[in-house]
Amino acid sequence: MTTIWAGLSVGGVYAVVALGYNIVYIGSSTLNFAHANLMMLGVFLAYWGLVQLSWKIIPVLVVAVAIVAFASMGEERVAIRPVRHIQGQLVTMVGAATLITGIIEIVWGQQALTVPSFFSDTPHHVLGGAVLPGDLAVIGLAVVLTAAIALVSRLSMVGLRALAVSEDRDAAQLRGINVRRMQVGVFALAGAIAGLLGPFLGPLTFASYTLPASLAVIGFVALAIGGYGSIVATTVGAFGIGLVQQYTSRYIGANYENLMVFAILVVVLMALPNGLAGARRERVV
């Protein structure tokens, strides 16, 4: 059971990364390559607030949410909106990611930093497996955020508008949806969630400028397995990836954990080209 908890904890981290990708994708049809870097910013802001300023958790959360949301909106304004084509956006998003990492390196340096947990450090035995309260919090957050975003996207007018933009941007605009405002809004929301998660992820991952390397690629794999725009399926995929990684490391070896993840990705995409929950569409032939 300990391995399962470990897999779910890692999967929870991937799930919240993929959630950020999905929110932006649904509302703007953009795959935000800099999202993992925004999450790293949230973790460093948690270190800044909790350690350097010795603030309580609530003000740290408020400030982290505000700053990362603002940074995400800035990315949208500077690196996404002025660039029309997806090829150009790929370059500018990588540029934004590099810029965020560079600023973090200048401000906080290159050494890993400890982010204190506001949960107990004492491990618990749950269902026969050892797990830290911080791990349980990340698993819970991934589930709650997934449920909340899935419900909002299906049941609220804002969510339906976002889905409409995702389905057909031009048609949505013709129907009176303010596509630009929607795009700014989803970037702000994804950034705010990244900021909110900083103090939760930091104690597990440490604040390190190499963090995006741990988050970005597997976050995209979770997105591909679940299906672009499929909130719940992506989270299921992320938890599955976490479990596969942990069991592969446990019984085969760490060298094979990502190999196994990509093998599963290939199998899933061969069987279900649009991912676990991807819709099949008719096309004229």
Next chain:
Amino acid sequence: MGPWRTRARRIPALLLAVAAVAVGAAACSSSSSGGGTTSASAASAASPFIVVIDTGTTGPYGPNGTDAVQGVEAAANVLNQTQGGILGHKVKVEVLDNQGNPSTAAMLLEQRLASGPKPDAIVPGSISTEGVVEVPIAAAAKILSIGTPNASSLDDPAKYPYNFLMSPAANLPQESLMAYFKAHHYTKVGMIYSTDAYGASVGQAAIAAAKQAGITLTTATYEDTDLNMMAELQQLQAAHPQALYVQGFGAPPGIILQDQYALGWKLPTVGDLTTASTPVIWQDSAKPQEKGLLLQELQVAVHSGSQTTALTNYIKAMEKFGPITSPLPTTSYEYDAVMLVAQAAKQADSIATPAMANALEHLKQPASPLWVTLSRYVFTPTEHAPAADLSNWVVVPVSPLTNGQYDGP
């Protein structure tokens, strides 16, 4: 017409450049002080002993490069203040910031050698990617090079007779640690190490050293991007080792100790040299997950009641750059590099490159060495990486750092 016109315009510029290089080369040869011809007695006392360090003080490895430069500058300051320099020549340090880019490193060094007085020694960067481009340039210019860049290709006295490596062979700290385990009657040890190039080399050396010591070493590896190490630790736990050996730098050692604590797996745990140089380890030394943690470290990074004059001088010199917040070996190898050159020059009574290289190959241990990291450096004509005594490495409990040193046992 267009390309020809461009080419025609370039010809005078090319001629000028060639002329400038020729003049520069002539100037260099006339002002050379350490190129193999100048003896101490013949040299003007006013001419400095020039040490060039070409490393990235900015860029991705900026902190490494800055540490290396501070080590070299500290040695120069100590030599100038306590010894009057090297054989009467004041030591002058020139820093080339290559921003961590090997191509820039090569270009800067070539440019420096083409202008100004010839350096007497070169510190070829602080990491291997710098060393592999800088050492051949120094060798072609017949200048002594000595530093921490560690690559097997650089330890080739036939090809690079004037290049010396500061880092001892990777097997020595591992042999020292296995001797520690053996002395504590641990016959079954678990080891977790990174799959990156350095981690793999430490892992291989540890496996060989354990075999030699008759210790059963069970190993598990991790990726540096791993966010959780529970599975790897459980894999090791299944082998029921008596002690755990942790290798890693940055976040991974912190994650390993956190997960070991979550597992409730209590056993003697020793972090390797890189773990000991990881800030999260000494910063979190009071945390429950580090309770009982031991670290392998060089003796120089462990506080002892008595301190040699050389160590006192070194620490004082380093304090001039600000509070010492990293373990001393992050700067002490570069410090020692300059001190070894000074000792070699003294032994040879010359600052000529062949004479200093020969002296390094047959270095006599002085009563009070100027260096601080290893008690003794042993180079030979066929081995330019130092042999060192295993007692240079010790195992100590984790503690906060004071002046770059752990508290000690």
